[in-house]
Amino acid sequence: MAHCDPSASKAVDGGLSEEFAFAEHHGSAGRRVVLITSGGTKVPLESRTVRFLDNFSSGRRGASSAEYFLDSGYAVIFLHRHRSLYPYTRLYTGVNLLDSLQLETGKEDAGQILVDQNALPNIAKVLKRYQAVKAAGLLLPVEFNTLSEYLHLLKAAAQALSSIGSKAMFYLAAAVSDFYIPAYEMPEHKIQSSNGPLQISMKMVPKMLSPLVKDWAPKAFVISFKLETDPSILLERAWRALETYNHQTVVANVLDTRRGYVVVVTKDTQQELVLTDEEVQKEVEIEDRIVSNLTEAHSEFMSRQV
Amino acid sequence: MAHCDPSASKAVDGGLSEEFAFAEHHGSAGRRVVLITSGGTKVPLESRTVRFLDNFSSGRRGASSAEYFLDSGYAVIFLHRHRSLYPYTRLYTGVNLLDSLQLETGKEDAGQILVDQNALPNIAKVLKRYQAVKAAGLLLPVEFNTLSEYLHLLKAAAQALSSIGSKAMFYLAAAVSDFYIPAYEMPEHKIQSSNGPLQISMKMVPKMLSPLVKDWAPKAFVISFKLETDPSILLERAWRALETYNHQTVVANVLDTRRGYVVVVTKDTQQELVLTDEEVQKEVEIEDRIVSNLTEAHSEFMSRQV
Numbered sequence: 001m002a003h004c005d006p007s008a009s010k011a012v013d014g015g016l017s018e019e020f021a022f023a024e025h026h027g028s029a030g031r032r033v034v035l036i037t038s039g040g041t042k043v044p045l046e047s048r049t050v051r052f053l054d055n056f057s058s059g060r061r062g063a064s065s066a067e068y069f070l071d072s073g074y075a076v077i078f079l080h081r082h083r084s085l086y087p088y089t090r091l092y093t094g095v096n097l098l099d100s101l102q103l104e105t106g107k108e109d110a111g112q113i114l115v116d117q118n119a120l121p122n123i124a125k126v127l128k129r130y131q132a133v134k135a136a137g138l139l140l141p142v143e144f145n146t147l148s149e150y151l152h153l154l155k156a157a158a159q160a161l162s163s164i165g166s167k168a169m170f171y172l173a174a175a176v177s178d179f180y181i182p183a184y185e186m187p188e189h190k191i192q193s194s195n196g197p198l199q200i201s202m203k204m205v206p207k208m209l210s211p212l213v214k215d216w217a218p219k220a221f222v223i224s225f226k227l228e229t230d231p232s233i234l235l236e237r238a239w240r241a242l243e244t245y246n247h248q249t250v251v252a253n254v255l256d257t258r259r260g261y262v263v264v265v266t267k268d269t270q271q272e273l274v275l276t277d278e279e280v281q282k283e284v285e286i287e288d289r290i291v292s293n294l295t296e297a298h299s300e301f302m303s304r305q306v
Numbered sequence: 307m308a309h310c311d312p313s314a315s316k317a318v319d320g321g322l323s324e325e326f327a328f329a330e331h332h333g334s335a336g337r338r339v340v341l342i343t344s345g346g347t348k349v350p351l352e353s354r355t356v357r358f359l360d361n362f363s364s365g366r367r368g369a370s371s372a373e374y375f376l377d378s379g380y381a382v383i384f385l386h387r388h389r390s391l392y393p394y395t396r397l398y399t400g401v402n403l404l405d406s407l408q409l410e411t412g413k414e415d416a417g418q419i420l421v422d423q424n425a426l427p428n429i430a431k432v433l434k435r436y437q438a439v440k441a442a443g444l445l446l447p448v449e450f451n452t453l454s455e456y457l458h459l460l461k462a463a464a465q466a467l468s469s470i471g472s473k474a475m476f477y478l479a480a481a482v483s484d485f486y487i488p489a490y491e492m493p494e495h496k497i498q499s500s501n502g503p504l505q506i507s508m509k510m511v512p513k514m515l516s517p518l519v520k521d522w523a524p525k526a527f528v529i530s531f532k533l534e535t536d537p538s539i540l541l542e543r544a545w546r547a548l549e550t551y552n553h554q555t556v557v558a559n560v561l562d563t564r565r566g567y568v569v570v571v572t573k574d575t576q577q578e579l580v581l582t583d584e585e586v587q588k589e590v591e592i593e594d595r596i597v598s599n600l601t602e603a604h605s606e607f608m609s610r611q612v
Contacts, residue, residue: 045359048535048561050481053351054360083389089404097403098395098436101421101429113429115407115419123407123419130404175356178499189536190561193484193510200506204499229354230495255354255496 027164037174038062039081055175059084333470343480344368345387361481365390
């Protein structure tokens with residue numbers, strides 16, 4: 001378990017006191033704070049890692065949700081996989097930067113370089129919003145690569161957020177591996193293909209939701225995500241998670257339809273959120289609906305705590 | 307083998323005739339053409355893929371090498387992993403696009419958006435070079451995600467390049483998986499963690515170097531890469547590859563030192579290319595040395611073919 005147990009962490013990195021200060025600052029200003037986790041985790045197969053197991057996730061849901069939480073007045077800690085999608089910037093991720101720039105004409109050197117606003121739709125509006133969020137200090141990015149980095153950073157962030165009680169929300173959208181190879185079972189060097197076919201034996205990752213809900217941030221409003229490929233087992237899995245971890249909400253979704261359909265499941269309720277064809281065409285995002293559903297539920301949750 | 311055998315490919319995508327035309331056009335203009343492969347391959351563990359095995363590779367070596375080949379007068383087919391580093395653009399990959407842009411001051415709406423040239427060092431020079439390469443049609447990008455996409459696209463590109471004989475170079479820098487799970491052994495749905503610890507059993511990927519050298523492009527100049535974490539086995543592995551596949555050159559490198567040290571191995575020679583500390587400080591790139599070594603060897607190779 002050495003590789004996966006956050007309590008085995010040696011050094012606490014410089015970012016943690018920053019998270020604490022962030023939570024304190026916004027909490028005492030009466031602002032709610034959401035920790036969003038986003039992107040997949042990397043699970044090394046060798047100590048000197050050449051190969052790793054990964055989870056499919058571009059980080060789209062986490063990054064777009066961050067924007068809607070910011071629009072709703074939340075401060076956001078964005079715990080994301082290195083190079084996964086980032087709020088606002090995500091809108092231009094399919095564009096090659098150099099295809100969107102133009103050298104000012106008529107000036108040999110030292111000319112300006114201009115953005116081709118056709119190549120980056122809505123860039124002026126998006127840039128203004130990004131700069132406003134940044135200037136107000138409302139978005140704190142924290143990066144992970146591996147599963148074990150993720151686990152350590154989640155624990156630290158959870159403890160930082162516990163200081164603001166029920167004003168804290170956890171929105172656990174990252175695609176976290178269920179399996180890992182303990183350090184003591186991992187080969188040091190690159191696995192040689194000349195040794196023949198590969199057998200990999202992986203252990204279960206301890207579920208972090210239990211200690212998060214029980215110990216690290218017991219007053220917080222906690223949402224986990226459940227992604228399945230088989231729709232027939234989706235709700236049962238969601239209910240089982242709520243029973244096991246005793247948190248507030250599961251957002252359940254199926255791989256193929258995740259951008260237009262989710263079910264928000266609590267112990268007593270289940271609400272389907274669906275985008276119509278017309279909404280899809282108008283580029284409405286399902287995260288807008290998810291976030292507005294959850295911010296409302298968070299308000300009710302907070303009012304019950306007082 | 308169904309999942310990995312390029313001959314099992316159903317449709318040949320639209321990009322292939324493009325590669326053929328690209329090779330013909332540049333070849334008949336007397337230009338050499340290099341196919342660079344770059345980035346890691348994704349190996350799905352489920353048919354509806356949530357989890358996959360990946361190889362560590364940012365695509366840095368392939369992307370920077372492409373620039374040096376273009377500087378040396380080559381036309382470049384850049385077969386790269388989706389979202390891995392891209393020639394020229396790679397220089398700004400650590401910068402958030404929105405942090406490098408400024409709204410023109412004093413104009414409420416409809417103002418220009420300018421690049422902060424301090425945030426993007428040398429951007430004017432790099433942009434000019436990028437635009438010149440693009441205007442001259444010297445760089446043809448082709449993208450893959452999975453191992454099987456990579457294998458199909460490599461075969462197609464190799465066949466397209468066979469038409470220009472010894473003027474073609476293959477620079478196989480991609481980090482290609484040695485292992486995969488055949489389609490018929492793959493579960494359809496997401497593997498459930500409730501089933502307990504995970505056992506993965508992977509087959510060997512057929513080596514593409516054999517048919518490439520023997521059948522697909524028998525007159526081309528072919529370079530493969532060998533990355534190890536254990537320096538003590540590096541050269542032996544390189545020699546074994548040359549013996550097995552009968553191609554011209556292996557560029558051998560060790561994970562920890564790959565940015566400052568490689569060995570260019572042929573059947574009769576081995577040349578160490580090393581950056582001095584001073585060169586590293588001046589941001590000289592080892593790919594500059596690798597490419598100039600290989601373009602020279604390619605000239606000799608071509609002269610021997612006539």
